[in-house]
Amino acid sequence: MPQAQFQYDDEALDRLSARDLAAAVPDPIVMVDARGTVRYVNEAAISFFGPIPQGTILTHRFRTPDMQRLMDAALREGRAGAIDYGERVPMERAFRIFATPLGAGSGLYMIHFKDQSETRRIDRMRADFIANASHELRTPLASISGFIETLRGPARNDEKARESFLQIMQTQTSRMARLIDDLLTLSRIEMKPHLPSREKLDLVDTIASVVDSLGYLAAEYGVEVVFARPSAPMLVSGSRDELIQVFVNLLENACKYGQAGGRVDITIERVEEGPNPEIATTFRDYGPGIAEEHIPRITERFYRIDAEKSRVKNGTGLGLAIVKHILTRHEGRLTVRSRPGEGAAFTVYLPEP
Known part of the structure; x- marks a missing residue:
């Protein structure tokens, strides 16, 4: 089969301005003149830093000694250079900033902000x-x-x-x-952040098998597990083994850390509040509960509210991190509701197939 022939319009390429090219770059780009005055700001820069009006002295907006030295080297000596730059408000971000003369004799300089925050x-x-x-x-x-x-x-x-x-x-x-x-x-x-294939499974039967398999643990901690079993199947799709691991971790935690309450309630219900129906499975204990400041962090690896108590109960600090990652693979989510002294409720939301 003959290979397609492509025609390139060199004249169209020549007509493209530095402004056109900067506008197409997803990173923040600021162009300054020989005095360090802002002449152009692309949309990405506005999105990251807010409006930077033309005529602004760039070093007045980014006030760090390293930025001043970078601009001096670029403007006075015509040397390209790079520095690391960080901002803490309105959120913590890190950039690698490159200053480069733009073309020969143009008198313009490109300041390129490469976002390093995620890295x-x-x-x-x-x-x-x-x-x-x-x-x-x-x-x-x-x-x-x-x-x-x-x-x-x-x-x-x-x-x-x-x-x-x-x-x-x-x-x-x-x-x-x-x-x-x-x-x-x-x-x-x-x-493997995404599942290659999915099987349909009934969460009612899955939870029932988890409750049966952890009956010995509940008895060991003196906890009664009450499963309000729905009469109709509740179908989701995904990996049975991985979802069992999610529910085993949550029931183990409810028994261990809710031991003082002597009871764990499990409910499954269909939720139609959002655009897509979900199946919500809740593990509710009546233990000491969790203070509000800990809730956003309890799915982090090795994060423990009480490290010593966790070790005594044979916790590794990874269970909820595993739960979070498995649910992400299944396009699901985990919510936690708790107050000190009132127990905790962990709810898994999974989309219907």
Whole structure:
């Protein structure tokens, strides 16, 4: 099959102005003259920084020593350069700013703001994640190492101490195994943000199986799980195994952290408030509740309201992060309603197929 022939209009390309090209760039672009006075601002710059009127001295708008040095180098010496620049209001953002002479003898200079906010955020998350994971593994390892040293030394012939230490060591290794499993699960989910295929499943049967499988845990914590089972099926589409993991995490948390209330209520209902119907599944406990300032952060990796209490209850700090990522894959969402002393309600919303 003959390849299509394309004709390029060099004259049309020559007619394009610097203003035309800057307008097509999605990053903020500001053009200044030899005095550093703003001559043109593209729409992206207005969107990021608000109006910057023509005639504004650019360094009066971006008042940092680094910006002053960058502009001096560009305007006085004709040298291209780059700096890092950050703003904290109205929101925290980071930019890499490039200053470049525009054409030969034009007397104009292009100031290009490359948004680095998302990259910096991901870098911080990665650094925090590594630090937190290392800490979570180092703590039980240090404990196990200490017990081994004691067993090989002072407690070598102490049978009672040996049995006690071995039990603690088993608990710590189990905790590390759970943490590694959760880390692998989270990594696997993040590598595949979208589901390749979906199956239809009935949430009523799915929740019933989760309640049955965690009956031992509820009994261990002295919690009664009350499932208001609807008579009609509630259908959603997605991965059965992943959605079971969501509901297992939420019911485990409700039993562990709502233990003081002695009861967990589970309801499923069809919601038609928005443009598309959803199935809402709520896990309601009657425990100590969650203070308002913690709610926006409880799905972050390793975020704990009470770190010590979480470790005592064998929490890894990753359960709700896994829930959030799985629901994102399923185009679903999680909401949390709670007040201190009044328990907490975690609701999963999934779209109907």
